[in-house]
Amino acid sequence: MMLGLCAIVLYQSRRDALDRTRETSHNVALIAERDIERNFELYGLSLQAVVDGLHRPDVMALPLHLRRLLLFDRAATAKYLESMLVLDESGNIVIDSASDVPRKRNFADRKYFTVQRDNPNVGLYISDPFRSRLHDGAPSIVLSRRLSHLDGSFAGAVVIAIDLEYFHNLFAGLSLGSHGSVALIGRDGIMIMRQPYDPHIIGRDITGASTFQHFVAAQEGSFSDTASIDGVRRLYSFKNFPHLPLIIMVAAAEQDIYAAWRQRALTIGTLMLGFGFGFVVLSAVLGAQLRRRMRAESELQLLARTDDLTGLHNRRTLGEILDSEWRRARRTRTVFSLLFVDIDRFKAYNDAYGHLAGDEALAAVARCIGETIRRPADSAARYGGEEFIVVLPDTAAAGASLIAEKIRLAISELGIEHANSEYGRITASIGATSWQPEQNSDVTAVIKAADEALYIAKTMGRNRVSSS
Incomplete structure (x- = not known):
């Protein structure tokens, strides 16, 4: 009974550790999601402001310097924002937030451009990670919006390039334990950022992973699974962004979750095993004596009721x-x-x-x-x-x-x-x-x-x- 009560208490303590971690992970995921969503909302508004400005003749009639300041409104100087560009229908830069004279680059091959060109109703598009051509191959993502002529035909795109260092620094500041993990994933299964950071994981397609199947099966939730990337079993808490095609995932390793509990369980368990062992030994001694007495009484009763020669009733x-x-x-x-x-x-x-x-x-x-x-x-x-x-x-x-x-x-x-x-x-x-x-x-x-x-x-x- 003592060992049973001890086991129940330790089991409940283990469940409490799991529940606390689940709640903490959920809160961390919520904080990260709100930070990212707020910044992306500002980036989206900046893109829309550029689209609206390009349709105003008075803005387009301004000198290049003033037009650039008015269109981009110093948004391009924000931390982690690499550049804001206006691309024509051929993918060439026609307005550049970094200079009055646009840099000579063509981005007609980029998916963020072709998606806007081929899908008039795509709206705000978030690209997969890629190596920036304008910033020495720095890992980046792009937010883009379509530009259209008055007749609705494709006129180009407005893009904002965001340095992935933003997500790296955001996730690095989260306390997840020595084996924990946090990641931002596109709903198409492309890894945008993951902590612990590994540049080879950025851009990886994880649609075949069992964890990803959980991410797309519900709007938010938690589950335990083994990561396909590093083989560590973790408790995952995830949330799909309500207005963006993104998924935020926070995962605490089970070895970290139960580290303190294991130490406490070892101490309590050792003490209880010691007491229990002494109690069992004493009970065994008393039980052996009682069993010997019961056997003797049973044998006497059997002898009194049976014939000793034939084994039948007497x-x-x-x-x-x-x-x-x-x-x-x-x-x-x-x-x-x-x-x-x-x-x-x-x-x-x-x-x-x-x-x-x-x-x-x-x-x-x-x-x-x-x-x-x-x-x-x-x-x-x-x-x-x-x-x-x-x-x-x-x-x-x-x-x-x-x-x-x-x-x-x-x-x-x-x-x-x-x-x-x-x-x-x-x-x-x-x-x-x-x-x-x-x-x-x-x-x-x-x-x-x-x-x-x-x-x-x-x-x-x-x-x-x-x-x-």
């Missing part, structure tokens, strides 16, 4: 069985049968073969009787000397005679040599009787009737069954 137990079955038969008004078994010429067998052989023969006959009666309610007892009584509840006369014949045949088939018997082997005579519900006699009368039937079997030549 005469005292037979009296109890007869009394119980007799009263039950009278109460339920059911048939009650009795067999009186006597070994033929047993005294002559003893005289010829000795008492040791006689005891062995008695034991063999007793085994035959015990093996022939199969029902749990049937019982057999040694009545005295070479005489046995078989009690057969709920058994009619025909059934009793059939069982008696099986017993007689089994004894005969033992083949125990008896030179002084007319059959050359040990045989038995059996008297069978049944009590009917309409009879008013008592149990002694039934025994007497079985004994009389046995006498008839003896006088008729032995080794036979006689019924009364």
